[in-house]
Amino acid sequence: MDIGIEQLKAGDRNAWNRAFEVLYAISLSVCCASASGLNHQEHEDVAMEAVGEVVEFVEKVDSFEDCKKLVVTISKNRLVDRFRQRATQKHGAGKVESLEAKEGFDAVDATQQQPDALVLLGENALILAKALKQVPEQYRKAVEDFYLKGSTQQEIADRLGLKIGSIGVYLDRGLKALRENLPEGWP
């Protein structure tokens, strides 16, 4: 997926629509890796703010790869802002705490997760999400429930009204269909 920085700087809508998906997924990967204590809504807010800021500062970067790194940095900063704000509300202003002490902030993960790894995680998630949408619905549901939502095969079988053995078959077929929809040579 080639996105030219010149197109972005010119405000090309199509380029930005593709860029939004990539940057949003990367920002979410930062949120998930660094702040599992925050809820879905807060992750979404952080990601929207971060991608919005990339739009704001796009003329200052040299490539789309830089945009990806920028969105990682901004996302981390926004998360820290939120934890500081939350800590201030909880403990009062003026009290300085380390990030590790902040509830919900996975500081160890955050320091270990390098920007490149977070970018890769976000891009992979985006590719998988897009490929999953191409999988036939009955198989896709089984794959989503099992691998993404963590349901057991028994729970899925009960929900779909099928035998547990059928779920194994559905998962196999779902993964196969998913693999066929992924780009050549991925990952």
Add this chain to the structure above:
Amino acid sequence: MNDAEKSKLEQELTKAAPVINRLGDGPSVLPDHVRARLNAALDKKFPLAAQPASQEPAAVRKTTVEREQAEPSWLEVWRWWIGLATATAAVVLVLVLNRPGPNLPPVIQVAMLDSVGTVRGTGEKPLDTLQKQWKEVKPQEFDDAAKLKSWQEAWPAGSKQTVVKVLYDRDASELRLTVRVKGRPTVEKTFPVKQGQELGSVLPSVKATIEQMVAP
């Protein structure tokens, strides 16, 4: 797909699960409100490259932080303009409704108070004299001062026209004129009808006074 590929795929799916779960469920990986919000940021940054409004989603959800900061967006600016336009329209409407009617003919009401009653004779009856002077109006006759009072105090509600009340008080031998022009104080004028004087000889001066008073 061999076992190694399957295992790799399962591993990647599990690793990416939290992110995939936060992406959109619909046809696009971006939820509609997220795309709308990002497009709004794009419009702000590149106003000249903006698409026609009809192609953009209507709702733009703000983040919690932005809601707190209450930064005015294009949507709020439009709301402000719509509010201003509504207020202006309301003011204009009130002014139009309250302005005096342009060149509308005055409403003339004519009445006579005669508690004694008609006296036999050959002379013209006063009511007929009044009728001759204001042909388009049917004069009312009262024999009781209380009933007359209610007539005097009754003004057409909401009328923008000038209202003229002509009352011939036969008992007092005078003709009373009350003129109410919208936006001006009510004016009263009395014309005595002297003993032996014909009512008809007073009426032209009454009519002239009315024309003078209702003139814009």
